[in-house]
């Protein structure tokens with residue numbers, strides 16, 4: 001797998017795969033580097049399916065997420081049993097240059113409380129039309145990561161789920177063993193809500209909301225933010241992201257059985 005990332009190629013491949021498998025493709029506000037497709041599809045299994053949200057590519061130096069979503073879209077059965085919404089490439093300008101922020105150097109994943117960037121204003125406008133989700137996953141990478149870890153905001157599914165997800169990722173990359181990650185206590189690579197609150201205060205009081213907080217406040221009781229370690233081979237990181245999504249989807253499917 002090539003570490004060079006071209007958002008135009010990625011967007012073309014995503015739209016091609018999506019069209020071939022019955023997804024509706026719409027677009028957020030465009031950027032200089034490429035369009036920003038988002039995808040929606042009702043479950044092939046019929047009404048009452050769990051509703052899930054997946055996103056990636058908000059930090060331009062984190063490429064395993066968009067590539068994992070592309071690979072997932074090429075597997076026709078991956079989301080067949082879900083009403084799914086996917087935002088696969090939120091920051092093409094950053095991805096084109098391999099930098100975290102947008103062209104103005106703004107970290108888009110701090111702009112969800114009161115959006116000032118065109119990119120996130122457009123994302124939030126679209127989100128407002130989408131209602132509730134049974135679960136969400138946002139795919140990230142840690143540039144200096146020594147292993148996989150994740151942020152867990154989960155008020156609904158079994159509390160062991162974070163451990164299951166990190167274990168699935170650990171079949172492809174090491175798990176970050178540190179007791180403190182990004183200044184927050186971690187348990188086997190899992191950063192839990194209670195520890196995030198103890199460290200950072202009430203999550204919704206923060207001035208600089210990331211996507212995960214916006215979703216947690218407005219759209220879902222269950223969100224996970226994965227972080228793969230960028231120093232490891234890209235193919236392994238992509239497989240770790242896919243394993244994380246599979247584990248979440250499996251748990252959601254067991255939990256959500258609507259009449």
Ligand SMILES: [Zn+2]
Pocket residue numbers: 059062140141
């Ligand atoms: Zn990130």
